[in-house]
Amino acid sequence: MTHAIRVHEHGGPDVMRWETVDVPPPGPGEARVRHTAIGVNYIDVYFRTGLYTPPGLPFTPGMEAAGVVEAVGDGVTDVAVGDRVAYAAGPPGAYAEARVIAADRLVALPESISDEQAAGMMLKGLTAQYLLRRTYRVQPGDTVLVHAAAGGVGLIACQWAHHLGATVVGTVGSADKAALAQAHGCHYPVNYREEDFVERVREITGGAGVAAVYDSVGQDTFMGSLDCLRPMGTMASFGQSSGSVPPLDPGILAQKGSLFLTRPTLFTYMARREDLLASTAELFDVVARGAVRIEVNQRFALGDAAGAHRDLEGRRTTGSTILLP
Ligand SMILES: NC(=O)c1ccc[n+]([C@@H]2O[C@H](COP(=O)([O-])OP(=O)(O)OC[C@H]3O[C@@H](n4cnc5c(N)ncnc54)[C@H](OP(=O)(O)O)[C@@H]3O)[C@@H](O)[C@H]2O)c1
Numbered sequence: 001m002t003h004a005i006r007v008h009e010h011g012g013p014d015v016m017r018w019e020t021v022d023v024p025p026p027g028p029g030e031a032r033v034r035h036t037a038i039g040v041n042y043i044d045v046y047f048r049t050g051l052y053t054p055p056g057l058p059f060t061p062g063m064e065a066a067g068v069v070e071a072v073g074d075g076v077t078d079v080a081v082g083d084r085v086a087y088a089a090g091p092p093g094a095y096a097e098a099r100v101i102a103a104d105r106l107v108a109l110p111e112s113i114s115d116e117q118a119a120g121m122m123l124k125g126l127t128a129q130y131l132l133r134r135t136y137r138v139q140p141g142d143t144v145l146v147h148a149a150a151g152g153v154g155l156i157a158c159q160w161a162h163h164l165g166a167t168v169v170g171t172v173g174s175a176d177k178a179a180l181a182q183a184h185g186c187h188y189p190v191n192y193r194e195e196d197f198v199e200r201v202r203e204i205t206g207g208a209g210v211a212a213v214y215d216s217v218g219q220d221t222f223m224g225s226l227d228c229l230r231p232m233g234t235m236a237s238f239g240q241s242s243g244s245v246p247p248l249d250p251g252i253l254a255q256k257g258s259l260f261l262t263r264p265t266l267f268t269y270m271a272r273r274e275d276l277l278a279s280t281a282e283l284f285d286v287v288a289r290g291a292v293r294i295e296v297n298q299r300f301a302l303g304d305a306a307g308a309h310r311d312l313e314g315r316r317t318t319g320s321t322i323l324l325p
Helices: 042-049 115-135 152-163 175-182 197-204 222-227 251-255 273-288 302-313
Strands: 002-007 016-021 030-040 064-072 084-088 098-102 143-146 167-172 188-191 210-215 229-237 260-262 296-301 320-324
Touching: 002 302, 016 302, 030 084, 030 115, 030 302, 042 302, 064 115, 084 115, 115 152, 115 210, 115 229, 115 273, 115 296, 115 320, 143 152, 143 197, 152 167, 152 175, 152 320, 167 175, 167 197, 175 188, 188 197, 197 222, 210 222, 222 229, 296 302, 302 320
Parallel strands: 143 167, 143 210, 167 188, 210 229, 229 260, 296 320
Antiparallel strands: 002 016, 030 064, 030 098, 030 320, 064 084
């Protein structure tokens, strides 16, 4: 008997129900994975509330997990039964003891990476990878701004940007989070509940502005983020934890200094398997060398996914949150 979280109607955390489900055998090109640890991400909240549309109702949330391959379908060559694997991929379905997923989305885990680390970093770490290495490729000597610097993506991005030789400014919602971000590569934590982060960035950069802003907070920070950029700087608006960003007149980008604005997603950047494998190799390398530490700071039983969502939305989490089957 396999258990999974299922959402029958959109709403608050309590719409996530613990139910028994049938997990079919894998079809051609698919693998069945028995999960050992599952990552919790803000995108799971968007699917639960209906901001993003799931494939249908009821559905099982979750796009990040680690586990063991227990069966493969015809034509699968990327993984074999018994392999330790992890993934960051759609469609949703990770909040389950086991699931079927396209085998070309799975990556084998090296011994240096534990299942809990993998579940805490596949989606968040690959996001940090593409943002810092591909969306705006951080150069030594750059100053960059990372919002929600003590969060899941934020804590990884601060360490990685620091490792790449950048000066990192990071916004956080409390003094404790400021200390945590600072201990993870953020040179200048700014509590944006108490301080004007635009003014602080201007001070820190001597008025020059930053090369790039990595903004996952959305509505509350978007316009301020544009004001933090140097001329021709890059605004990577990659999330909306505080609410969606309203429509924008592109003329604003001209007025504020010929800025580049992008709204990237992990799933575009990882669509080709060769990109997934190359990006994962980079991520595993910085983690194995200790340049980036994966801080799994919250663990919940899989059946208590609602508790994990309440804490994530309530800004009570730091680093990564995982569910344990
Ligand atoms: N586009 C992509 O490819 C991609 C991939 C992964 C994640 N994301 C996005 O990146 C963001 C971070 O994801 P995550 O899973 O790592 O979550 P997270 O950053 O750990 O959690 C969200 C954080 O946002 C901050 N926040 C600011 N205003 C908030 C509000 N009104 N309500 C709730 N939180 C607020 C909070 O930190 P403070 O208290 O410090 O403000 C909170 O801890 C999400 O927006 C997610 O959708 C995008």
